[in-house]
Amino acid sequence: MAPLPFxxxxxxxxxxxxxxxRGDSLYTFGPDCSLIxxxxxxxxxxxTEGAKEEEEARNQAAQNGSLEATSKTQGEExxxxxxxxxxxxxxxxxxxxxxxQPAVGNDQAPQQANNGGQKKKxxxxxxxxxxxxxxxxxxxxxxxTHVVAVTGGNKVVCVxxxxxxxxxxxxxxxxxVKRPSGIALTADDEKTILVADKFGDVYALPLVxxxxxxxxxxxxAALQESTRLARKGANNLTVxxxxxxxxxxxxxxxxxxxxxxxxxxxxxxxxxKQDLLLGHVSMLTSVxxxxxDGRPYILTGDRDEHIRVSRGIPQAHVIENxxxxxxxxxxxxxxxxxxVLVSGGGDSELYVWDWKAGVLKSxxxxxQHAKKEANVDGDKIAVTGLxxxxxxxxxxxxxxxxxxxxxxxxxxxxxxxxxxxxxxxVAGYPLDVAFVQVPGQPSRMVVSLDQDxxxxxxxxxxxxxxxxxxxxxxxxxxxxxxxxxIDLPRPEVEKILYTIGNLRxxxxxxxxxxxxxxxxxxxxxxxxxxxxDESGAP
Amino acid sequence: MPGAPNKKQKRAxxxxxxxxxxxxxxxxxxxxxxxxxxxxxxxxHQLEYPISPDHMDWAPFFPAYKTDPEELPEATAxxxxxxxxxxxxxxxxxxxxxxxxxxxxxxxxxxxxxxLPDKLVLGMEIRTQVTEFVQERIRSLRAQHQxxxxxxxxxxxxxxxxxxxxxxxxKGQLSKIFICFPDPHFKARKHxxxxxxxxxxxxxxxxxxxxxxxxTITDVEDLHNWMVHHLELHPSFERVSEAEQESDExxxxxxxxxxxxxxxxxNKGQKFVALFRRLEDPPW
Numbered sequence: 134m135a136p137l138p139f140x141x142x143x144x145x146x147x148x149x150x151x152x153x154x155r156g157d158s159l160y161t162f163g164p165d166c167s168l169i170x171x172x173x174x175x176x177x178x179x180x181t182e183g184a185k186e187e188e189e190a191r192n193q194a195a196q197n198g199s200l201e202a203t204s205k206t207q208g209e210e211x212x213x214x215x216x217x218x219x220x221x222x223x224x225x226x227x228x229x230x231x232x233x234q235p236a237v238g239n240d241q242a243p244q245q246a247n248n249g250g251q252k253k254k255x256x257x258x259x260x261x262x263x264x265x266x267x268x269x270x271x272x273x274x275x276x277x278t279h280v281v282a283v284t285g286g287n288k289v290v291c292v293x294x295x296x297x298x299x300x301x302x303x304x305x306x307x308x309x310v311k312r313p314s315g316i317a318l319t320a321d322d323e324k325t326i327l328v329a330d331k332f333g334d335v336y337a338l339p340l341v342x343x344x345x346x347x348x349x350x351x352x353x354a355a356l357q358e359s360t361r362l363a364r365k366g367a368n369n370l371t372v373x374x375x376x377x378x379x380x381x382x383x384x385x386x387x388x389x390x391x392x393x394x395x396x397x398x399x400x401x402x403x404x405x406k407q408d409l410l411l412g413h414v415s416m417l418t419s420v421x422x423x424x425x426d427g428r429p430y431i432l433t434g435d436r437d438e439h440i441r442v443s444r445g446i447p448q449a450h451v452i453e454n455x456x457x458x459x460x461x462x463x464x465x466x467x468x469x470x471x472x473v474l475v476s477g478g479g480d481s482e483l484y485v486w487d488w489k490a491g492v493l494k495s496x497x498x499x500x501q502h503a504k505k506e507a508n509v510d511g512d513k514i515a516v517t518g519l520x521x522x523x524x525x526x527x528x529x530x531x532x533x534x535x536x537x538x539x540x541x542x543x544x545x546x547x548x549x550x551x552x553x554x555x556x557x558x559v560a561g562y563p564l565d566v567a568f569v570q571v572p573g574q575p576s577r578m579v580v581s582l583d584q585d586x587x588x589x590x591x592x593x594x595x596x597x598x599x600x601x602x603x604x605x606x607x608x609x610x611x612x613x614x615x616x617x618x619i620d621l622p623r624p625e626v627e628k629i630l631y632t633i634g635n636l637r638x639x640x641x642x643x644x645x646x647x648x649x650x651x652x653x654x655x656x657x658x659x660x661x662x663x664x665x666d667e668s669g670a671p
Numbered sequence: 672m673p674g675a676p677n678k679k680q681k682r683a684x685x686x687x688x689x690x691x692x693x694x695x696x697x698x699x700x701x702x703x704x705x706x707x708x709x710x711x712x713x714x715x716h717q718l719e720y721p722i723s724p725d726h727m728d729w730a731p732f733f734p735a736y737k738t739d740p741e742e743l744p745e746a747t748a749x750x751x752x753x754x755x756x757x758x759x760x761x762x763x764x765x766x767x768x769x770x771x772x773x774x775x776x777x778x779x780x781x782x783x784x785x786x787l788p789d790k791l792v793l794g795m796e797i798r799t800q801v802t803e804f805v806q807e808r809i810r811s812l813r814a815q816h817q818x819x820x821x822x823x824x825x826x827x828x829x830x831x832x833x834x835x836x837x838x839x840x841x842k843g844q845l846s847k848i849f850i851c852f853p854d855p856h857f858k859a860r861k862h863x864x865x866x867x868x869x870x871x872x873x874x875x876x877x878x879x880x881x882x883x884x885x886x887t888i889t890d891v892e893d894l895h896n897w898m899v900h901h902l903e904l905h906p907s908f909e910r911v912s913e914a915e916q917e918s919d920e921x922x923x924x925x926x927x928x929x930x931x932x933x934x935x936x937x938n939k940g941q942k943f944v945a946l947f948r949r950l951e952d953p954p955w
Contacts, residue, residue, distance in 0.1 A: 333870070334870060409869065409870065411870055411873060412868070412869075412871070413834075413870070414834050414871065415834055437834050437835070438722070439838075441837075444955055448906075448952075448953060448955060450872075450876075450905060450906055450907060451873070451953075452842075452873050452876070452877040455723075457722055457723035457724075457837065457838060458722055458723060459722075
């Protein structure tokens with residue numbers, strides 16, 4: 134059993150408050166590094182009806198001790214009938230997560246977790262840890278007034294209000310149809326959240342839904358109805374074979390039955406406002422906002438090596454250009470300066486773009502530094518994060534983090550040029566970076582580390598590096614709160630923390646015969662026979 | 672699977688025989704190239720695609736339009752300059768302007784090419800076998816028409832256009848896009864796999880120049896309604912009037928010359944045609 138480390142970090146405002154996520158909880162720390170509050174995203178009464186249903190299902194599962202309770206909630210059902218339905222998959226029960234009950238005392242937590250482990254064995258079906266409702270994305274407004282957290286298993290976008298002193302109040306929970314993979318806040322006072330999802334679409338959600346945005350169920354359903362077409366399907370003039378005709382009849386029968394069913398249980402669409410802005414046919418991995426000449430733009434990076442530059446709202450349908458040049462997936466994009474875009478992913482370099490023109494300005498080597506200064510074997514790295522920071526009165530910094538590399542790579546940006554500055558070796562695998570400004574003290578670069586330890590660790594795994602530390606101060610230490618601690622088998626922890634490397638495409642051998650290629654391609658997965666054929670060949 | 676290795680062997684033999692006879696004027700036989708009519712556009716496939724339009728080497732597809740290497744500046748030792756020179760070397764005398772997405776067995780391509788002799792026509796098809804058939808078909812046609820130099824302006828390559836269209840074409844490069852008898856994907860959960868969708872239309876708008884036209888035809892009324900709905904909904908497109916549609920020569924070719932079109936005709940089915948014009952982008 135290994136404790137789940139703090140994963141995502143963000144600074145709240147300019148007063149030295151840090152927000153960190155661990156499992157499904159958010160923790161806030163003050164300027165003196167003391168824990169201010171812990172907020173469990175799953176333990177609270179849910180805001181939306183769908184989530185409430187899920188909560189009930191979860192509780193029931195806890196009572197029965199059964200893992201078979203699926204999370205097919207009413208909300209999801211409604212979504213299924215209204216929009217192209219989501220993949221039907223079983224979400225592991227949250228019952229065994231001790232943090233689901235925030236009332237559990239500190240000393241009981243490890244025991245609870247152990248129970249969870251036993252239950253899992255009994256159920257013979259280990260719940261997939263990645264499917265749990267852990268935080269997968271975290272972002273705060275620049276003023277620190279709001280925090281947006283996305284939880285994975287239930288695809289919920291949570292918005293929390295921050296009082297400026299480290300206390301969070303949950304404002305809304307909105308369940309998306311597809312799992313979000315990137316979030317950004319628009320430049321217009323950050324009133325809109327852009328949510329990029331695994332299906333390749335970007336939705337705009339108001340940060341704080343106004344009364345006008347909140348659609349009551351009736352009008353939501355009406356909206357769905359109006360945007361949908363009368364479905365006719367194929368008719369008997371379009372199909373050619375006897376079997377097709379039979380299938381057609383069967384379809385018609387099913388449709389009639391469905392129609393009847395639908396009338397019986399009035400359908401409800403999404404109960405909140407969400408606008409589809411744009412979409413790729415590839416999995417989106419990152420989204421950023423930019424502006425040029427006073428106009429907003431949306432930049433999206435996907436797994437198929439594209440960075441798309443679209444106009445901002447309300448003309449997000451217009452693509453300005455593409456930044457093409459990556460040869461492997463893109464996992465993260467950022468704008469350290471308004472006119473400079475830096476992207477990273479499965480390639481061994483960072484790419485620096487003039488995004489407005491769609492021109493690659495330079496590539497900056499990263500793999501060689503990782504090999505030389507961070508003991509990386511192999512020829513592949515996956516950049517998981519790029520964190521820009523403008524040192525007051527100094528040059529811009531950009532910190533790059535790679536998956537399973539125990540180092541931070543620091544670059545300097547000056548006049549649109551990116552140059553390597555230094556490697557900072559750290560005691561664990563860095564997961565996320567946040568820059569915390571503390572009044573009257575040097576700014577802190579806080580890094581969440583996966584220390585890969587067995588059993589409880591006294592350290593929080595929050596590494597602090599002081600910037601512009603002229604007085605040679607000792608970096609402060611963040612505590613490791615017991616409350617809400619989650620212990621999981623190490624492989625599960627890794628599954629939760631390391632998801633970027635999996636984006637790499639399987640590399641096929643070009644020798645494979647054409648016919649096999651086609652078969653493999655059509656099946657949507659490499660055909661095992663094809664591989665065998667190849668090994669049999671001389 | 673009894674029979675399968677035999678079939679594979681036959682196909683391999685047939686291809687080998689074809690590759691050995693240079694300048695084959697005999698048309699390829701479809702039966703050696705058939706492939707299941709559906710492909711998953713979301714899967715990774717084993718695709719070859721250029722990093723960007725500038726990296727695309729069109730010369731193998733349109734050899735007659737290759738630029739003369741002597742016209743180009745000498746490649747210098749510097750890597751950067753070398754790249755630029757290489758880029759120019761890959762340029763054709765003119766760009767591809769007409770695209771058939773999902774060209775199938777190439778009926779439309781072959782019918783369009785002689786009608787638009789001064790334009791380069793390209794077909795893109797996701798199925799390897801079918802792409803090979805079209806390439807062989809073009810090779811034969813070129814060999815048959817060596818004197819008239821016909822069919823030099825038509826090419827075909829394997830690609831997943833839904834994912835990689837911007838890798839092949841620059842902004843505003845195309846003047847016509849044909850989407851003929853696409854996979855209808857009846858199931859609601861497969862709708863994102865349809866070739867026309869609100870979000871994908873933005874990419875068509877990107878590669879199409881203002882005034883350019885998207886041609887759609889299908890025998891499935893539901894899909895027709897879907898395509899019309901989504902293209903009309905997109906602010907970058909407007910539907911072309913019926914009268915103009917009737918007078919467009921390409922519409923006639925599209926209706927009668929595509930393989931699917933002929934099949935629908937044989938079965939006395941219906942065909943639904945809709946054309947959409949790319950509008951100028953609104954001021955920004």
